Each structure stands twice: as structure tokens, then as C-alpha cells.
Amino acid sequence: MTGGMPEVDRAAASRAAVAARQARAQIKQSVRGSERTALDVAETAWRDGTRPEAGLRVPELLGAMRGLGPARVADVLDRLRISPVKRLGGLGPQQRDRLREWLRARVSVPGRGRLVVLAGPTAVGKGTVAGYIREHHPDVLLSVSATTRAPRPGEHDGVHYYFVDDEAFDGMIERGELLEWATVHNASRYGTPRPPVDAALDAGRSVLLEIDLQGARQVRAAMPEALLVFLLPPNWEELVRRLVGRGTESPEEQSRRLDTARVELAAQDEFDELVVNDDVRRAAQEVVDLLAVPSGGARPAGRAGSAR
Ligand code: 5GP
Numbered sequence: 414m415t416g417g418m419p420e421v422d423r424a425a426a427s428r429a430a431v432a433a434r435q436a437r438a439q440i441k442q443s444v445r446g447s448e449r450t451a452l453d454v455a456e457t458a459w460r461d462g463t464r465p466e467a468g469l470r471v472p473e474l475l476g477a478m479r480g481l482g483p484a485r486v487a488d489v490l491d492r493l494r495i496s497p498v499k500r501l502g503g504l505g506p507q508q509r510d511r512l513r514e515w516l517r518a519r520v521s522v523p524g525r526g527r528l529v530v531l532a533g534p535t536a537v538g539k540g541t542v543a544g545y546i547r548e549h550h551p552d553v554l555l556s557v558s559a560t561t562r563a564p565r566p567g568e569h570d571g572v573h574y575y576f577v578d579d580e581a582f583d584g585m586i587e588r589g590e591l592l593e594w595a596t597v598h599n600a601s602r603y604g605t606p607r608p609p610v611d612a613a614l615d616a617g618r619s620v621l622l623e624i625d626l627q628g629a630r631q632v633r634a635a636m637p638e639a640l641l642v643f644l645l646p647p648n649w650e651e652l653v654r655r656l657v658g659r660g661t662e663s664p665e666e667q668s669r670r671l672d673t674a675r676v677e678l679a680a681q682d683e684f685d686e687l688v689v690n691d692d693v694r695r696a697a698q699e700v701v702d703l704l705a706v707p708s709g710g711a712r713p714a715g716r717a718g719s720a721r
Pocket of ligand 1: 470539556559562593594595597603604605624625626627628629
């Protein structure tokens with residue numbers, strides 16, 4: 414509705430708008446293809462406000478990053494207190510600082526392993542997928558949790574869990590030795606010992622945590638660079654079968670479990686990647702692929718948009 418604009422100016426303006434849109438599409442593509450990091454795009458925009466990067470809306474940049482669906486993007490923007498209509502060039506200094514810090518945490522550091530959290534609803538088969546990885550991919554460190562529950566037949570201390578009593582668990586919390594911990598199923602406490610995780614990551618080894626949703630949220634807060642993977646059942650009916658299949662629970666217990674599963678499934682939007690557990694081997698391979706540190710890491714700036 415630019416009523417007063419002469420015809421020629423309007424044509425030129427619309428050509429410029431098309432070119433800018435194309436440049437922005439190309440930038441997003443280079444982020445999607447890991448040719449450029451989102452951090453590099455943002456820094457370029459902030460160095461020079463006339464670059465096409467500056468015209469990119471923040472949700473478009475985040476949406477081009479691996480594993481960030483619309484729901485996660487909205488969540489991140491909310492936390493960074495950035496309106497979804499904002500363009501990179503239009504962010505205030507504090508918004509830039511917050512976004513820069515968040516983006517930095519997500520750039521994989523060369524030489525450092527990757528931390529992946531595997532979570533999902535009860536009975537989706539997290540333990541089976543993790544067990545498969547433990548057996549077939551010894552290069553991955555599968556973190557051994559501490560728990561206050563008693564060992565089951567066939568479980569070994571130090572292999573499946575560190576079985577500890579309440580007092581020992583309290584001690585670990587007090588000494589700050591746990592990366593995260595939670596009471597699971599209103600029963601026992603479970604937690605991830607932090608020192609082995611840090612040591613492995615520093616040594617360039619990737620680490621897998623198979624923990625519950627509460628724990629996954631704590632890891633996200635403590636280590637924003639962690640990749641959160643949500644394991645999904647092939648469909649709802651299959652999850653119901655796995656949950657109540659044995660038929661040993663009362664109808665009340667069954668319906669309680671289904672309610673829990675519904676709530677747990679709703680958490681998938683908070684995750685970076687979704688993996689469907691239709692076949693244990695395939696799902697495990699997908700998780701192992703996500704654990705791989707990208708070769709070369711972040712490429713130097715300027716490759717995709719070298720106007721200079
Ligand atoms: P289970 O007792 O059947 O081995 O495990 C019960 C639940 O505890 C599973 O959902 C598992 O993911 C979770 N879990 C195991 N280790 C940890 C941990 O270190 N932290 C948290 N938050 N959950 C854990």
C-alpha cells in the first residue's frame with residue numbers, strides 16, 4: 414500500500430527485495446548444510462548492518478540450525494527475551510549478548526567430544542537402545558548412573574549402575590558430584606556422576622546419558638551444548654502395547670501409566686532430535702550418528718557469503 418511511490422522506484426525496490434530475500438535464503442541454506450555456523454552469521458550481521466545477514470529474522474536463523482523445530486525455536490526466543498519478528502540487525506546490545514552466548518554454547522568445540530542425552534516416555538525402549546550401543550559401540554562412553562534402587566538379577570555394580578544407599582547419594586549431591594539427579598517413578602533416586610563425563614568430553618570422547626525427562630532438562634540448563642534426543646514409539650498403539658502388554662497391572666495402574674505416557678510424549682517439543690524406535694538396531698545407529706563429532710567443526714567465516 415505504498416500509494417505515493419513512482420512506478421520505476423517501486424520496480425527497483427521490489428527487485429532489491431527479491432535479491433535480499435534470495436541472499437537470506439542462501440544464508441539459511443549454508444547453515445542448514447553446516448557450511449557456516451549460526452554464530453558466524455550473527456557475528457557478520459553485527460559487524461556490518463548492511464549485509465544481508467542483518468536482515469535475517471532470528472527465528473529463521475535458529476530454524477536453520479540442526480535439530481531446532483518451531484516449538485524449540487519459540488522456546489529459545491522466549492528464554493532469550495527476543496521477539497520472533499526481530500531481525501539480527503535490529504537486536505539491542507543485551508539481546509545480542511544473550512544470543513551470542515547461546516549460539517557459542519552450541520558450536521562444537523574442536524577436539525571435544527559430544528554430549529548426547531537420550532530420553533523418552535516410559536517403556537519406549539531407551540534402555541534397550543542404550544544397551545545395544547554399549548555392546549556394539551565401545552568408543553561411546555555410556556555414562557553409568559548412581560542409583561538408590563536395588564540391583565535386579567543380572568545387573569552389576571559399576572556396569573549398569575553404581576548401587577548406593579541414601580546416605581552415599583546425599584553425599585554425592587552435597588559434594589556437587591552429580592551433573593543432574595532425580596527421583597524417578599516416585600521411588601528411587603538416580604543421578605549422573607559428573608567427573609567421568611567431563612573427563613571423557615575433554616579427551617574428545619562422546620558421551621551418552623540415558624536418563625529421565627527431569628534429568629534431561631537439568632542437563633540442558635547445566636550444559637547447553639548437549640544434544641537432547643527424544644526416543645519415540647513407532648505409534649501410540651505400540652507404546653500402549655509395551656506399557657500394559659504384560660497385563661500384570663491392575664486397570665487403575667494401567668490407566669495411570671497411560672496418563673504418564675501422554676504427559677511424557679508432550680515433552681518431545683523440548684528436544685533437539687526425535688528418533689523413532691521401530692527397530693533397535695536402526696534407532697541405535699541414528700543415536701550413534703548424532704554422537705559423532707562433525708569433522709572439521711566450524712568452518713571459517715566468509716566461505717558462503719564472501720562479498721569482500
Ligand atoms: P530403571 O530403574 O528401570 O533402570 O530406570 C528407571 C528410569 O530411571 C529410566 O527412565 C531411566 O532413564 C532413569 N534413569 C537412569 N539413570 C538416570 C540418571 O542418572 N538420572 C536420571 N534423571 N534418570 C535416570
